[in-house]
Amino acid sequence: MHNSMPSNTPSQITTNIQNQDIFSLQSNNEGSSRFIDRAKKIFSPAASPNTQIIIERGEGSHLFDVNGKRYIDFASGIAISPIGHCHPRVVEAIKEQADTLISSVNFLWQKKKIELAEKLISIFPKSLDSVFLTNSGTEAIEGAMKLARKAKPGRPNFIAFNGGFHGRSFGALSVTASKASYRADFFPLLSQAFFVDYPYKVSVDEVFEQLDKLFETSCPASSVSAIIVECILGEGGYVIPPQDFLPRLRALCDKHEILLILDEVQSGFGRTGKWFACEHTETRPDILAFAKGIASGMPLGGFAASQELMSKLGAGSHGTTFGGNPISCAASIATIKVIEQEALMERATLLGSKIQQRLKSKFGGFFEIRGQGLMIGIEPKLKALNVKTILERAQSKGLIALSCGPNGSSIRLMPPLNIADETLNEGLNILEQIFDYEVLVAGECRKYSPDQSVEINGVKQLKYN
Numbered sequence: 001m002h003n004s005m006p007s008n009t010p011s012q013i014t015t016n017i018q019n020q021d022i023f024s025l026q027s028n029n030e031g032s033s034r035f036i037d038r039a040k041k042i043f044s045p046a047a048s049p050n051t052q053i054i055i056e057r058g059e060g061s062h063l064f065d066v067n068g069k070r071y072i073d074f075a076s077g078i079a080i081s082p083i084g085h086c087h088p089r090v091v092e093a094i095k096e097q098a099d100t101l102i103s104s105v106n107f108l109w110q111k112k113k114i115e116l117a118e119k120l121i122s123i124f125p126k127s128l129d130s131v132f133l134t135n136s137g138t139e140a141i142e143g144a145m146k147l148a149r150k151a152k153p154g155r156p157n158f159i160a161f162n163g164g165f166h167g168r169s170f171g172a173l174s175v176t177a178s179k180a181s182y183r184a185d186f187f188p189l190l191s192q193a194f195f196v197d198y199p200y201k202v203s204v205d206e207v208f209e210q211l212d213k214l215f216e217t218s219c220p221a222s223s224v225s226a227i228i229v230e231c232i233l234g235e236g237g238y239v240i241p242p243q244d245f246l247p248r249l250r251a252l253c254d255k256h257e258i259l260l261i262l263d264e265v266q267s268g269f270g271r272t273g274k275w276f277a278c279e280h281t282e283t284r285p286d287i288l289a290f291a292k293g294i295a296s297g298m299p300l301g302g303f304a305a306s307q308e309l310m311s312k313l314g315a316g317s318h319g320t321t322f323g324g325n326p327i328s329c330a331a332s333i334a335t336i337k338v339i340e341q342e343a344l345m346e347r348a349t350l351l352g353s354k355i356q357q358r359l360k361s362k363f364g365g366f367f368e369i370r371g372q373g374l375m376i377g378i379e380p381k382l383k384a385l386n387v388k389t390i391l392e393r394a395q396s397k398g399l400i401a402l403s404c405g406p407n408g409s410s411i412r413l414m415p416p417l418n419i420a421d422e423t424l425n426e427g428l429n430i431l432e433q434i435f436d437y438e439v440l441v442a443g444e445c446r447k448y449s450p451d452q453s454v455e456i457n458g459v460k461q462l463k464y465n
């Protein structure tokens with residue numbers, strides 16, 4: 001696409017490249033515009049992605065748009081496709097189940113749902129042996145919060161974390177603080193939610209000082225039913241907390257008889273190299289919320305607790321029509337088996353550290369690179385390195401990745417756990433090529449000349465072409 005390097009100043013270079021990218025998007029997506037015109041007429045703006053891409057098909061670690069253009073998927077539908085798109089074993093399980101029973105029939109016991117619940121309990125942290133299945137992560141959080149309220153009468157308050165994302169219904173939104181825009185105009189939310197910082201650019205000690213202060217001033221510990229936290233901050237920036245954070249939180253909860261709700265909606269199902277990220281620090285949740293990667297993209301989620309705790313949510317106190325749909329359950333059982341049988345958690349650990357090493361060795365001076373398994377965050381250290389621009393360029397070159405963090409300040413990589421080495425390599429090559437160029441235009445190399453290769457951070461930079 002960019003056959004020759006523009007021979008002018010960095011800002012002119014950026015403009016030139018942007019113009020070329022816009023042109024290329026338009027010319028590639030002629031077939032898309034009629035779909036987009038149709039979509040824009042009928043969808044709520046809240047459900048209208050700001051993109052020209054219309055996806056028609058997924059296969060493994062690739063997505064294909066309506067024009068047949070292939071994209072490498074480093075987003076996995078926001079961590080919902082741990083074994084890629086349309087895995088043959090998932091497709092087979094779905095087809096078989098569709099021939100058998102489609103409807104949830106939740107007023108009766110349902111075989112597939114029982115089989116899945118047993119499978120889930122076998123992979124959950126040990127203390128969790130009772131489960132409630134939902135349609136989504138948000139519903140899992142709502143259920144977890146309701147269970148906490150039921151189990152702790154007279155303790156209406158929740159504590160959550162700045163940067164945390166738990167969903168957008170009123171309960172889940174009340175404990176979400178990743179972006180003010182999610183909350184704006186929806187007040188009053190649950191007034192019983194209090195926030196402290198996640199250990200991101202503040203120390204764990206400071207976080208616990210904030211908690212102490214909260215208990216002393218505005219929210220006595222005896223008024224709190226649960227602390228809700230993501231084991232890895234997802235939407236809030238792919239932040240891996242220091243090792244002692246979750247165990248200290250567990251200890252604090254024990255001390256004050258507060259329930260600990262771990263939100264593993266994004267970090268669960270093998271993504272970090274363990275079934276659940278809390279296993280890395282052996283932190284025991286009282287309630288575990290899960291969804292996303294559970295069923296290869298079929299809608300399913302849930303929350304788990306000990307039987308004793310779950311018993312507080314008595315008959316009729318909570319419910320769902322579709323939760324635990326048999327097709328979703330069949331897809332989930334197949335997904336979990338593939339992760340187990342193909343040792344994909346080990347693969348996530350291996351690939352995650354390879355990706356981090358590779359990116360750090362070349363770009364560690366320009367980006368902070370962090371992660372656990374295949375949950376990797378990349379945050380520019382220079383203001384001039386713009387995440388949105390990088391991701392737009394990636395898209396136009398056939399790589400799908402997403403942003404996260406305050407004001408979209410980080411790139412998040414969450415490719416399928418079974419991504420083929422060559423596909424991963426191809427995707428990383430695209431990303432590195434863009435990083436190379438962005439680092440140059442960011443003005444780090446002021447003596448940049450289009451005809452010379454340049455050394456940055458001890459590494460010879462490639463030309464962007």
Ligand SMILES: Cc1ncc(COP(=O)(O)O)c(C=O)c1O
Pocket residue numbers: 078136137138139141165166167168230234235263264265266267291292301
């Ligand atoms: C950590 C976390 N919790 C909850 C949710 C909400 O899940 P859902 O979108 O399935 O309702 C998300 C979604 O991104 C999430 O990342």
